[in-house]
Amino acid sequence: MQTRLNNMNMAYSDEGQGRPLLLVHGFPLSRQLWAPQLRGLAGSARVIAPDLRGHGESEALSGPYSMDLLADDCAALLDHLGVTAPALVCGLSMGGYVAFAFYRKYGARAAGLIFAATKAGADSPEGKAGREKNAALAQEKGAAAIAQAMLPKMLAPQSYAARPEVVAQARAMMEGTSVAGVVGALLGMRDRPDSTPTLAHINKPTLVLHGADDQLIPSKEGEAIAAGIKGATLKLIPGAGHLLNLEQPQAFNAAVNGFLQSL
Ligand code: MLT
16 A cells, blocks of 8 residues: 655555554665565554555655655554554564664554564664765665675575575565665664663563564664663564565464463
8 A cells, every 4th residue: 555644655554453553674675675574463453554665665855765755654654544552563674773763753553562573773883884885885776785685694504595485575575675775774784772771771572573583773772672661572583684574474373462461
């Protein structure tokens, strides 16, 4: 589905009924990431998954896309859908950075938080330089060059080696991202604030999910988020890398379902 908000066309999926569950994808992906959750969780929640600006089928306005701006787009989508009840907000990787921003700006609209394959800290100086290098690479060679560089690290080694269908799904999402989207998100992530000070202020039920074999954001980052948030639960998912929800959908959905029931 498509709507117009914040001066752009935004594409989204909206399936099922019940407590709103907002799923925010990572970089440079799309709502296709959440296909196993749209299928598997729509029986127990109203699953809402946007394509962030510049990604998937949403419009690619020029960036930078600050994490606050991406959170504003998510809040505007909830408004458009008439969602007034607090939502369970789940973000994977860059989506997790957006979830932190959403919590800071719209905390009353969050019933709980799920941080998947993400981290609280800001980019180091080397990390910021890497963002700029990748933005230049995308401008020169397109999103496929970014996909080529990132893909081996996006999945657990065993998924990358033995699950060609998962590799193909990830590659298609990455290659489908517009250059403006890649650059806008890279510069937004470069400039994102450190969310470590936010951890101690989070007073909503929180679940932290991390692939045990995440090569892009190591699981110690998920452990640090869980350690910093009072009462948070941490689940490491075996046999999964960075795209844990796609690599191990049953384990991921079971964890989210259990959390939904506990709210
Ligand atoms: C993501 O998967 O969303 C990004 O790789 C996260 C990042 O680059 O920091």
